[in-house]
Amino acid sequence: MKFEIATARTDEFLDVAALDRIAWPNMNDTFIPDGEHIWRVWCDHATLLVAKVTDREPFSETNEIAGALVMFPSRNGELFLHKIMVHPVCRGRGVGTALMKNALEGAPVPVLLTVDPENSAAVSLYEQFGFRPRERIDGYYRPHEDRLIMEHRPSSST
Numbered sequence: 001m002k003f004e005i006a007t008a009r010t011d012e013f014l015d016v017a018a019l020d021r022i023a024w025p026n027m028n029d030t031f032i033p034d035g036e037h038i039w040r041v042w043c044d045h046a047t048l049l050v051a052k053v054t055d056r057e058p059f060s061e062t063n064e065i066a067g068a069l070v071m072f073p074s075r076n077g078e079l080f081l082h083k084i085m086v087h088p089v090c091r092g093r094g095v096g097t098a099l100m101k102n103a104l105e106g107a108p109v110p111v112l113l114t115v116d117p118e119n120s121a122a123v124s125l126y127e128q129f130g131f132r133p134r135e136r137i138d139g140y141y142r143p144h145e146d147r148l149i150m151e152h153r154p155s156s157s158t
């Protein structure tokens with residue numbers, strides 16, 4: 001599979017929203033993907049990167065979206081990496097790595113994210129990019145849903 005990273009075009013927000021509905025490992029009756037409205041807002045106002053396949057495989061068309069990442073400034077002057085997701089059939093081929101590399105390149109301020117501490121694939125990916133735990137919040141959503149806050153500091157800071 002060949003792919004390229006690009007900033008999402010406005011007319012791609014529905015494709016990213018569709019990916020969000022299938023990309024998550026722990027989908028169940030209580031999983032609520034982000035709505036189409038917010039994907040349109042992020043397309044226009046946040047950093048929304050997409051990985052597009054350029055050689056059809058594993059899809060039937062080129063330009064299908066293999067993965068996406070959304071990041072935006074937080075009110076504390078940091079960046080918040082809200083979500084990274086890769087299509088289930090495209091995993092393990094470097095798409096997540098390429099999205100992270102592109103998003104973090106030259107980030108001048110700390111980047112924060114939250115992750116399920118049990119999501120070892122995601123935690124491992126983040127650690128490879130230098131993210132370190134800042135705080136663990138038990139019961140972040142519901143009592144049984146804990147969350148790790150991880151932080152990436154710009155390379156010039158100590």
Ligand SMILES: CC(C)(COP(=O)(O)OP(=O)(O)OC[C@H]1O[C@@H](n2cnc3c(N)ncnc32)[C@H](O)[C@@H]1OP(=O)(O)O)[C@@H](O)C(=O)NCCC(=O)NCCS
Nearest residue numbers: 023084085086091092093094095096097115121122124125
């Ligand atoms: C996490 C995710 C984005 C990784 O994307 P990917 O394209 O498969 O990642 P890559 O192929 O670039 O792999 C990069 C690194 O991620 C980690 N990783 C990826 N898949 C893994 C797995 N199944 N088990 C453990 N580590 C894994 C490894 O550290 C890997 O590096 P390595 O190849 O040197 O071992 C993808 O699994 C995904 O979309 N998961 C569902 C959504 C999700 O959980 N997002 C994060 C929420 S906070």
